[in-house]
Amino acid sequence: GGGGRVPCCAPGRLPAPQPPCFLPLAEVFLPEETHGAAPVDFLQQLPSYQSALRRRATAGGGTQERRAAPQGPAGVNKQADVKHLSGGKQWRRTSSKSLKKVLSEVKEFSSYLKLWRHDIHSIEGKFGTGIQSYFSFLRFLVLLNFIIFILMFSFVTLPSIIAKYGMFNSSFAKIPPKNIEPHCTVYEPSGNKGLIYFYDYLKHLLSGTGFLEETSLFYGYYTIDATWISIVRYNVPLAYLLATFAYLALSLIWIISRSLEGFKQNLVHAEDQFQSYCNKVFAGWDFCITDPNAARLKHRSLRYELQTDLEEERLKRKIADRTTKEKLRIYSLRIFINVIVLAVLLGCFYSIYRATFFSQENSNGVSNMNFLVNLLVQYLPSIVITTANIVAPQIFSFLIRYEDYSPAFEIRMILCVFLRLASIGVLLFSLWSQISSCNTDMCKACGYNYELYPCWESQVGQEMYKLMIFDFIVILAVTLFVDFPRKLLVTHCSCKLLQWFGLKEFRISDNVLEIIYGQTICWIGTFFSPLLPAIATVKYFIIFYIKKVSLIHTQKPAARPFRASSSNFFFLLVLLIGLVLAFVPLGVSIAHIPSSKACGPFRNFNTSWAVVPHTILEFPKPLQQVLYGIASEAFAVPFFMVICLVMFYFIALARAHKRVAEQLKEQLAMEGRDKQFLIRKITEAQRHP
Amino acid sequence: MGGSASLLPREALGEYQELTFLTKQEILLAYKRFSELLPKEERENACSARVPKSQILTLPELRANPFQHRICRVFSTSGNGDDSMSFEDFLDMLSVFSDSATLDIKSHYAFRIFDFDEDGTLDRSDLEKLVDCLTGQGEESRLSNAEMEQLIQNILEESDIDKDGTINLSEFQHVISRSPDFVRYDVLQLHGLSRGGLSGGFAGVGAELWVVVGQGYPVRGNRVLRELCKILSRTG
Numbered sequence: 001g002g003g004g005r006v007p008c009c010a011p012g013r014l015p016a017p018q019p020p021c022f023l024p025l026a027e028v029f030l031p032e033e034t035h036g037a038a039p040v041d042f043l044q045q046l047p048s049y050q051s052a053l054r055r056r057a058t059a060g061g062g063t064q065e066r067r068a069a070p071q072g073p074a075g076v077n078k079q080a081d082v083k084h085l086s087g088g089k090q091w092r093r094t095s096s097k098s099l100k101k102v103l104s105e106v107k108e109f110s111s112y113l114k115l116w117r118h119d120i121h122s123i124e125g126k127f128g129t130g131i132q133s134y135f136s137f138l139r140f141l142v143l144l145n146f147i148i149f150i151l152m153f154s155f156v157t158l159p160s161i162i163a164k165y166g167m168f169n170s171s172f173a174k175i176p177p178k179n180i181e182p183h184c185t186v187y188e189p190s191g192n193k194g195l196i197y198f199y200d201y202l203k204h205l206l207s208g209t210g211f212l213e214e215t216s217l218f219y220g221y222y223t224i225d226a227t228w229i230s231i232v233r234y235n236v237p238l239a240y241l242l243a244t245f246a247y248l249a250l251s252l253i254w255i256i257s258r259s260l261e262g263f264k265q266n267l268v269h270a271e272d273q274f275q276s277y278c279n280k281v282f283a284g285w286d287f288c289i290t291d292p293n294a295a296r297l298k299h300r301s302l303r304y305e306l307q308t309d310l311e312e313e314r315l316k317r318k319i320a321d322r323t324t325k326e327k328l329r330i331y332s333l334r335i336f337i338n339v340i341v342l343a344v345l346l347g348c349f350y351s352i353y354r355a356t357f358f359s360q361e362n363s364n365g366v367s368n369m370n371f372l373v374n375l376l377v378q379y380l381p382s383i384v385i386t387t388a389n390i391v392a393p394q395i396f397s398f399l400i401r402y403e404d405y406s407p408a409f410e411i412r413m414i415l416c417v418f419l420r421l422a423s424i425g426v427l428l429f430s431l432w433s434q435i436s437s438c439n440t441d442m443c444k445a446c447g448y449n450y451e452l453y454p455c456w457e458s459q460v461g462q463e464m465y466k467l468m469i470f471d472f473i474v475i476l477a478v479t480l481f482v483d484f485p486r487k488l489l490v491t492h493c494s495c496k497l498l499q500w501f502g503l504k505e506f507r508i509s510d511n512v513l514e515i516i517y518g519q520t521i522c523w524i525g526t527f528f529s530p531l532l533p534a535i536a537t538v539k540y541f542i543i544f545y546i547k548k549v550s551l552i553h554t555q556k557p558a559a560r561p562f563r564a565s566s567s568n569f570f571f572l573l574v575l576l577i578g579l580v581l582a583f584v585p586l587g588v589s590i591a592h593i594p595s596s597k598a599c600g601p602f603r604n605f606n607t608s609w610a611v612v613p614h615t616i617l618e619f620p621k622p623l624q625q626v627l628y629g630i631a632s633e634a635f636a637v638p639f640f641m642v643i644c645l646v647m648f649y650f651i652a653l654a655r656a657h658k659r660v661a662e663q664l665k666e667q668l669a670m671e672g673r674d675k676q677f678l679i680r681k682i683t684e685a686q687r688h689p
Numbered sequence: 690m691g692g693s694a695s696l697l698p699r700e701a702l703g704e705y706q707e708l709t710f711l712t713k714q715e716i717l718l719a720y721k722r723f724s725e726l727l728p729k730e731e732r733e734n735a736c737s738a739r740v741p742k743s744q745i746l747t748l749p750e751l752r753a754n755p756f757q758h759r760i761c762r763v764f765s766t767s768g769n770g771d772d773s774m775s776f777e778d779f780l781d782m783l784s785v786f787s788d789s790a791t792l793d794i795k796s797h798y799a800f801r802i803f804d805f806d807e808d809g810t811l812d813r814s815d816l817e818k819l820v821d822c823l824t825g826q827g828e829e830s831r832l833s834n835a836e837m838e839q840l841i842q843n844i845l846e847e848s849d850i851d852k853d854g855t856i857n858l859s860e861f862q863h864v865i866s867r868s869p870d871f872v873r874y875d876v877l878q879l880h881g882l883s884r885g886g887l888s889g890g891f892a893g894v895g896a897e898l899w900v901v902v903g904q905g906y907p908v909r910g911n912r913v914l915r916e917l918c919k920i921l922s923r924t925g
Contacts, residue, residue, distance in 0.1 A: 093789075097712070277843040279868045281816075282799065282861075284823055287754065295753035299825030303832065308826070310836050313843075672850045679851050 115139055119548060126293055127506075127551070134508050135544065137571050141519055142540045144254060148247045148526065149533035155243040156530050157216050159234050164225035172236075177603045184446035186597030187454040189213040189220065199371045206469060207363075207378045208462035208529075217465070217531045219457040220599040237601035237611045241590070244527045248583065255576050262569030280305060292406040307412065330404060337399050344395055345419065348388040349426045355384040356430035360452070381430075381463070382470035385423045389517075392419055393510075413509055417574050420517045421581050424467075424524065428585045431460060436593060447594030455599035457528045460589070464525030464532065471518050472539045479550045487554035506555045511547070512571050515540065520578035524585050701736065709784030716780065722748075735776055742772040745779075755822040759802045760781050793885050796865040801860050810855040 082595060116139055124132035163172035177185060189210075204210030208218065227234045284302050322330070359380040376383075393416050399413050435456045438444050443451070453459055482504075489498055522536040591609040595602035602608045616627055629635055697720050724735040726745065731738045742761050751757045758772075760803050764782040765772040775784070784790065785798050803811055805818045817837060824830050832840065848856050848864040856864075 094712075277840065278847045279862045281820060281823065281840075281844055282803070282865060283868045285755065287750075292753050295755075296825065299823070299830060301756075303824040303830060306832065306840060307821070307836060310839050310843075313839070675850050676852065 013522055014126065014401060039561060069595060078411070116544065119544075123548065123551070127297070130508055131551070132508060133568050133571070134511055135548070137568070138540060138544050138547070140258070142514060142537055142544070144251060145519075145533045145537040145540065146523060147250065148522075149531070149537060151247050151250070152243055152526060152533060155239050155246075156222065159227055159229060159239065160222050160224055160236060161216065162229060163224060163234075163236075169230040170227060172224045175225040175604060180597050181442065181445045183442060184454075184597040185603075186450075187220070187596075189455075189458075203375060206466075207376060208465040213458060213462070217529055218461045219528050219530075220455045222530075222601045223599050223603065224601055225604060237605070237616070238615050240530075240601050241611055243530075244586070244590075247526060247533075248523070248586070251579055252576075255572055255579065259569055259572035259576065262572060276309065280309070289551070295529060334403050337403055339450060341396060341399060341415065344392055345415075345422075348392055348419065349422065352381060352384050352388065352423055352426045353430045356381045358426050358436065360434055361432070379466060381427050382467050385427065385467075386470070386474055389416075389420055392416075404666060412523040416510075416513055417577065420513055421520060421578055424517070424520060425581065425585070427428065427463070427467075428460075428524070431463060432588070435460075446597060448596065450596075450598070455596050456593075457589070457596060457600055461525060461528030461532075464521055465529055465535075467521050468525065468535060468539065470520065471514075471521070472543070475514065475543060476546065477547050479554075483550050483554040503554065503556045506551055509570075510574050513574070515543070516571070516575050516578050519575065520582055523579060523582040527589065529585055542658070630675050647678070697736070705780055709780055710787040710789040711780065711784050715783070715787065717779055719783050720776070723776050737775070739767065739773040739775050740779075742774075745774055755825075756802055759805065763798065763801050792866065793862070796862045797858065799865065800861045803861075810856040810857045811861065813841055816844060816856075 116135070120132055120135050120139070123135055142296070162168060163170045200210070204212050212218070213220060222236065222240060224236045227236055286298060307593075357379055363374065363378045393412065396412050396415050405411055405413070433450050435453050437449055438447075443449055448456055486504060490503055518536065518539070522532055525532045589608070591607055594606055595608045597603050602611060605611050605614065616624055619627070691795050697717065702713060702716060705711070706713055709716070711719070720735065723740065724732045726740045727735060727738055742758075742765070745761055746752065746757055751760065754760070760782065761772045761774065764785075765774050766778055767773045767775075782791075785794060800811070803815060803819050805815045811819075820837060820840060821831055824832060827897070831837075845854065845856070848860050849862050850863070851859075
């Protein structure tokens with residue numbers, strides 16, 4: 001066989017394992033022992049093989065001087081170049097190695113500073129990279145919310161507090177709005193009026209009313225039109241609006257930059273179906289694994305990957321083999337099921353709409369209700385949303401089974417994402433229809449329903465606050481009252497039914513959706529409640545530990561491991577959708593609905609957006625003209641056309657690259673056929689010398 | 690811990706550096722790890738002692754590796770088939786796994802490791818055993834027969850160029866040269882004993898040995914072999 005080694009000159013030295021060029025040594029000296037393997041070794045002289053190696057070596061970098069060494073006879077001519085590693089080359093190699101070491105040490109030091117580095121590392125070791133990506137995502141959100149909080153606090157809350165308390169020689173002015181009907185400006189938050197019972201205090205804390213409404217948590221506190229912080233005039237309304245735009249832009253940029261990496265990987269993965277099986281089998285095992293548990297997980301994930309790939313291939317073949325009759329049957333079934341799914345969705349949305357209506361009508365004012373009932377009514381929209389998000393996915397799972405999609409097409413996930421994010425939209429829509437519902441003339445004069453919503457931004461902020469608190473309570477309650485008892489029952493009670501039920505699986509996608517939902521609420525709510533990001537930061541911080549403890553003690557990792565790279569990209573994509581969704585209500589609130597005249601920094605403006613044109617009017621004339629020019633059609637239309645052209649160029653470039661890649665793949669296949677032909681010829685030539 | 694360095698003679702150190710892809714620090718660390726595998730009385734002659742396979746497999750880097758037995762078999766030069774490794778075998782293995790070794794060498798050794806029946810080609814049974822190693826030992830973790838059949842069919846379709854039903858070394862190397870994951874995953878990290886235990890000769894936290902399966906060719910620049918090659922090319 002081809003296994004014998006050629007010993008070195010002296011015994012006891014490192015024996016020389018056979019380099020590829022020496023495999024035929026036995027055959028060279030014993031020509032009668034030709035068998036199938038021999039002629040194929042000439043493959044190494046084939047130019048395609050050489051060029052593939054060359055391409056590999058240049059991609060790999062600094063080992064070029066050594067790639068020539070173990071070549072076949074054709075490579076021996078290059079041996080002369082590789083005599084000894086000359087002094088210069090050796091120095092270059094050692095210096096590049098030490099540079100690499102320095103860089104890796106710097107990287108390692110900076111990773112010490114990361115939050116929860118050790119926790120996430122241990123989770124990765126025990127549960128694999130899929131679950132670890134969830135916790136990394138959570139850490140990212142904690143940081144994002146913290147930065148947003150710092151932004152809003154330093155530009156909006158801090159100046160307001162300084163001005164209100166008169167620190168640093170500051171003062172503020174409350175300019176009463178002109179040309180506004182006086183009835184629009186009446187706003188009396190039911191603050192500390194007399195003795196407060198403890199449960200009233202709790203009620204106010206949980207629903208953002210009462211004493212909480214007057215604090216800097218909500219929009220109503222910032223009823224300041226201008227401040228002077230020791231001679232410098234600080235424009236609070238403008239700062240408020242610009243800080244809002246800033247945190248939205250910051251979130252957008254940060255998410256996009258994080259997702260670029262995953263996007264590239266996703267694209268490459270999807271394209272390179274060319275050699276996926278060989279790649280997975282020959283290069284599948286990660287040799288860095290030293291922990292037996294991690295090894296077990298890797299085995300499982302490899303098996304799952306191979307099985308899913310094989311299953312997908314079988315399904316593709318099955319789909320391709322479908323007859324027209326079967327296709328008709330499947331499509332009509334799909335249409336029918338999609339109608340049902342649509343009906344379920346509409347039902348959920350309608351119930352959320354009605355619940356919000358009911359809650360708003362009945363929670364305003366009547367304080368002689370029972371404490372618990374009052375709280376229930378206040379939280380009714382949140383309860384309905386959460387219930388819909390628990391029940392509807394189960395229905396979807398049941399229905400989707402009949403639709404016979406390939407496992408790669410995760411339609412259930414898409415529906416769940418849509419349901420989660422659209423619930424918030426429906427709630428806000430319901431709120432707005434109530435705020436803008438105007439029947440009387442007096443109401444029309446204000447532009448919004450001044451009787452029920454004298455300070456409507458604060459009340460929207462309260463709704464967001466309640467959603468966030470309830471979300472947190474639900475996560476806590478589910479962990480304490482469902483997961484832990486379940487674990488206790490399963491371990492101590494040997495009832496067959498319970499054992500079949502088993503421990504809860506940690507489903508990454510559901511958990512991620514949960515936190516994205518919370519983050520979307522935070523983004524929408526921060527405009528109406530500037531300190532909401534701080535609450536979100538604390539909430540996600542605590543959730544990290546809750547989820548970690550719950551995972552370790554009460555749950556088992558899912559039987560179907562995740563592909564971490566694509567899942568990371570998926571999380572960020574859904575987060576991006578949430579952010580874009582948050583733009584819509586904010587845009588409508590800022591630009592369309594008249595700002596409330598009784599509270600807030602935008603009392604003197606028609607809408608919140610109006611502060612920007614107002615500020616521009618104070619700029620010097622040339623600058624004003626430039627800005628007006630940018631906003632005019634004469635600029636916008638050509639700009640839009642240029643952007644379209646650039647986009648078309650890139651799309652064409654991408655298509656061209658794709659075509660080149662296809663052509664190269666075809667060429668590679670042809671080379672294989674060339675090789676076959678040559679091998680046949682060589683074998684024939686050898687047989688008849 | 691200068692003591693361990695002094696046990697390894699200077700010219701031997703220089704020779705090993707010449708013959709392998711390892712740096713001086715890596716060789717010293719390897720020597721240290723190797724002598725720890727030996728019982729105390731044999732540590733003096735670590736260079737000529739042989740460590741039984743069971744001891745080698747206690748290394749954490751190999752413990753969880755499904756190819757541990759094949760690795761020991763491939764790198765062991767023991768004549769009596771017990772797969773024990775001498776220090777030079779050990780260095781051999783580490784050099785093959787170092788990050789300075791070329792793709793040629795790595796794929797060459799990967800081929801030998803995957804060749805379970807050692808007949809010079811990867812036939813169906815080799816591929817089956819390979820896939821079983823990957824999915825884990827144990828009845829419930831193996832692929833079903835139909836799946837295995839389908840998988841091997843796909844693998845052969847992708848890599849068997851001459852359509853003889855087996856993958857030989859050249860075809861294997863051709864496939865590996867286009868594999869994006871091979872370089873990334875085929876790295877075995879040999880950790881230093883503890884961060885604190887490394888002496889001044891090492892670079893501190895960076896002194897980890899990178900061991901790459903099938904990516905190393907320990908004899909580089911070996912003059913005798915090169916001369917042999919030249920002779921062959923002239924005659925052949």
